[in-house]
Amino acid sequence: MALPIPLLDEPLVQASVWSAATIGFYLVAKRLYRRRRVPWLMPLLVTPALLILAVLAFHVSYREYIRGTGWLIGLLGPATVAFAIPIYEQRAIIRRHWPVLIAGMLAGTTTAILTGWALATVLGLDGTLRLSLLPRSISTPFAMTVSGEIGGIPDLTAVFVVATGVLGAVLGELLLGWLPIRTSLARGALFGVGAHGAGTAKAHEIGREEGSIAGLVMVLVGLLNVLAAPAIAYCLAP
Numbered sequence: 001m002a003l004p005i006p007l008l009d010e011p012l013v014q015a016s017v018w019s020a021a022t023i024g025f026y027l028v029a030k031r032l033y034r035r036r037r038v039p040w041l042m043p044l045l046v047t048p049a050l051l052i053l054a055v056l057a058f059h060v061s062y063r064e065y066i067r068g069t070g071w072l073i074g075l076l077g078p079a080t081v082a083f084a085i086p087i088y089e090q091r092a093i094i095r096r097h098w099p100v101l102i103a104g105m106l107a108g109t110t111t112a113i114l115t116g117w118a119l120a121t122v123l124g125l126d127g128t129l130r131l132s133l134l135p136r137s138i139s140t141p142f143a144m145t146v147s148g149e150i151g152g153i154p155d156l157t158a159v160f161v162v163a164t165g166v167l168g169a170v171l172g173e174l175l176l177g178w179l180p181i182r183t184s185l186a187r188g189a190l191f192g193v194g195a196h197g198a199g200t201a202k203a204h205e206i207g208r209e210e211g212s213i214a215g216l217v218m219v220l221v222g223l224l225n226v227l228a229a230p231a232i233a234y235c236l237a238p
Helices: 011-035 043-057 062-074 076-082 084-089 091-123 128-137 140-150 154-178 184-206 208-236
Strands: none
Touching: 011 043, 011 062, 043 062, 043 154, 062 076, 076 140, 084 091, 084 208, 091 128, 091 184, 091 208, 128 140, 128 154, 128 184, 128 208, 140 154, 140 208, 154 184, 184 208
């Protein structure tokens, strides 16, 4: 049953309410995660869950929610530019390990695209759904750009990105306990390539150097995918 709050029909009020709700839920989720670092309390899981409950309770459509919070999505552009900072800060690591970084990025990107295609095939996804799934292993600003370039649905790609990041962060932590990965470079790259933003946050929990390397690799992989998007689109064209 819809809650009778006519004031929420005003566009300006909608923008203020849902923007505040999005930011507020994220801050609450982040605080919860700091107290109990368990996978199901990760902000990337808790925040969308709270928002879904809220929009269902007030019978707000996705279109109305996006109309009120579009400015937050617009911030992805400046966030992409800000990714140049970790590249500059870690330039010494790039100079020292560039062959390994390039090999890891190419291997990770190729694996992500091929497994995304295979997963879409297993799930019976085709057309735009398949194309929306392919960029799931890079950070959201880059993934949405690549998705649009190759014919996918950027908003849907963002959902796949979140799911991949959360799952990758959890599995990455388990893999560190099973595999003999000793160096900070390898440990950080594992999270940066496989789980982008969520993985980088997890890498920072493990160590400062791991977190820095994960952030650097995440950005480099994103840039690589954006630059390769036209070629990917050409290869996937019917």
